[in-house]
Amino acid sequence: MIRIEDIYKSFDGFTVLKGVSFRIERGEILALIGGSGHGKSVILKHVVGLMRPDQGHVFIDGSDICHLKGYELEQLRSRFGFLFQGGALFSSFTVFDNVAFPLREKTKMSEEEIRKKVFRELDQVGLAGAENKYPAELSGGMIKRTALARALVRSPEIMLFDEPTTGLDPIIAHTTLDLIKSIHKNLGFTGIIVSHELSRIFQIAHKVAMLHEGVIWAIGTPEEIMSSKDPVVDQFIKGGTGTSIKFY
Amino acid sequence: MVWIKKLGNLSLFCLQRMGRMGIFFAKTFFCATTPPLKFSWILKQICFIGFQSTLVIFLTGAFSGMVLGLQGFYTLNRFGSVALLGPMVALSLIKELGPVLSALMVTGRAGSAMTAEIGIMRTSEQIDAIELMGLNPLRYLVVPKLIAGVIALPLLTAIFDVVGIFGGYLIGGKLLGVGEGTYFGEMANYVGIEDVMEGIYKSFSFGVLITWVCCYKGYYAGFGAEGVSRATTQAVVLSSVLILFWDYIMTSLLF
Numbered sequence: 058m059i060r061i062e063d064i065y066k067s068f069d070g071f072t073v074l075k076g077v078s079f080r081i082e083r084g085e086i087l088a089l090i091g092g093s094g095h096g097k098s099v100i101l102k103h104v105v106g107l108m109r110p111d112q113g114h115v116f117i118d119g120s121d122i123c124h125l126k127g128y129e130l131e132q133l134r135s136r137f138g139f140l141f142q143g144g145a146l147f148s149s150f151t152v153f154d155n156v157a158f159p160l161r162e163k164t165k166m167s168e169e170e171i172r173k174k175v176f177r178e179l180d181q182v183g184l185a186g187a188e189n190k191y192p193a194e195l196s197g198g199m200i201k202r203t204a205l206a207r208a209l210v211r212s213p214e215i216m217l218f219d220e221p222t223t224g225l226d227p228i229i230a231h232t233t234l235d236l237i238k239s240i241h242k243n244l245g246f247t248g249i250i251v252s253h254e255l256s257r258i259f260q261i262a263h264k265v266a267m268l269h270e271g272v273i274w275a276i277g278t279p280e281e282i283m284s285s286k287d288p289v290v291d292q293f294i295k296g297g298t299g300t301s302i303k304f305y
Numbered sequence: 306m307v308w309i310k311k312l313g314n315l316s317l318f319c320l321q322r323m324g325r326m327g328i329f330f331a332k333t334f335f336c337a338t339t340p341p342l343k344f345s346w347i348l349k350q351i352c353f354i355g356f357q358s359t360l361v362i363f364l365t366g367a368f369s370g371m372v373l374g375l376q377g378f379y380t381l382n383r384f385g386s387v388a389l390l391g392p393m394v395a396l397s398l399i400k401e402l403g404p405v406l407s408a409l410m411v412t413g414r415a416g417s418a419m420t421a422e423i424g425i426m427r428t429s430e431q432i433d434a435i436e437l438m439g440l441n442p443l444r445y446l447v448v449p450k451l452i453a454g455v456i457a458l459p460l461l462t463a464i465f466d467v468v469g470i471f472g473g474y475l476i477g478g479k480l481l482g483v484g485e486g487t488y489f490g491e492m493a494n495y496v497g498i499e500d501v502m503e504g505i506y507k508s509f510s511f512g513v514l515i516t517w518v519c520c521y522k523g524y525y526a527g528f529g530a531e532g533v534s535r536a537t538t539q540a541v542v543l544s545s546v547l548i549l550f551w552d553y554i555m556t557s558l559l560f
Contacts, residue, residue: 131439132439133439141430146431158438159438
């Protein structure tokens with residue numbers, strides 16, 4: 058379903074991605090792990106066409122998103138849900154309006170149907186009663202959950218989660234990941250999760266890919282990655298202070 | 306040879322930026338002339354750019370008119386032409402000061418806010434979020450501001466002109482003794498509809514200019530607080546300079 062082929066990306070002469078390749082089948086969740094600043098979010102932005110690679114291709118069901126423009130790109134993007142690291146909620150909208158926005162703009166649903174759908178989504182993410190609050194009045198966890206509700210409200214085929222638990226306390230972080238797992242069970246979306254909650258995402262993901270030095274250093278099932286003897290993978294998973302991984 | 310290379314690089318950079326700005330305007334214009342238009346968003350922006358600028362326009366117009374009344378009276382008095390105070394104040398305001406000062410005040414009050422708002426939306430990934438919903442951010446963020454600017458600027462300029470003319474009368478007429486009939490009667494003789502239209506055309510084009518420059522700067526703002534603050538400063542400076550430059554071009558063309 059998603060096939061990334063040999064992508065390279067540089068920023069101001071600094072090469073972040075040096076030939077990244079992997080594929081995800083329909084209904085699978087891939088956990089993308091790796092050090093901070095190594096380009097995980099950059100990969101996600103390539104998958105949805107927010108960034109174009111200097112070289113390489115990103116195929117979604119056989120269409121190269123790097124070459125799509127205008128209406129075709131808009132149509133393809135309608136199949137995505139994206140949970141941004143900071144939530145990316147519209148600050149002038151209430152929680153309700155934030156979640157309702159994609160439905161109002163991209164569907165022909167009546168206001169009553171939208172109301173029901175939004176309340177159902179908010180209830181699902183544990184935000185019932187917060188619909189009239191503005192993003193400035195929400196805690197970090199509530200922002201993430203509102204953003205999750207907005208990303209899921211149109212039942213996307215492909216969900217991308219950019220650090221869904223960063224900045225949350227351990228309980229809310231675990232609840233959020235459990236929520237993602239249960240929603241995946243219901244919707245069966247194809248997904249990529251970028252997260253540092255290794256123990257938890259290993260339970261959710263079907264595959265784990267580790268990004269290191271601009272390439273996919275290791276990829277496999279969670280069990281294979283957990284039992285990897287590669288010193289880089291081992292150091293990253295165990296959180297050791299070895300010398301295999303250079304920090305920037 | 307090094308300086309030639311640098312000059313070449315600078316020229317290419319400027320050309321690239323101008324091209325990007327032109328493409329941004331062309332895309333916005335296309336969105337503004339094709340459905341769907343977001344009427345509630347446009348109304349909100351008319352309120353923000355227009356209604357909420359009324360007080361500052363009122364004050365600027367009043368003081369500009371009062372200064373013109375005062376300066377005009379003493380200057381015309383030297384030539385024994387005090388009777389022409391009304392036309393002088395009115396023509397100065399309607400043709401030049403009204404459109405230009407209104408545009409500069411709107412740039413300072415609303416233009417800077419437009420850049421900051423869109424810039425913050427860019428850095429907090431809200432614009433990316435709109436794109437990922439399969440929507441065109443220009444339709445939601447820029448088009449309503451452009452249309453609101455085009456509607457609000459001429460109206461604000463009209464308020465500026467009227468308030469300024471009465472400000473001039475307050476000083477010239479009430480304080481310095483020019484008769485009401487002389488002040489307004491001579492104005493009616495010397496000020497034609499073509500003068501009013503000149504001011505309207507100018508303010509209409511300034512409305513486009515301000516929203517275009519300020520939205521463009523916000524849309525391509527750099528990362529973080531520093532990027533947004535730099536974009537806001539650049540937007541205000543560039544808009545102000547372009548307003549004065551375009552005013553000269555328009556005046557040359559309309560005469």
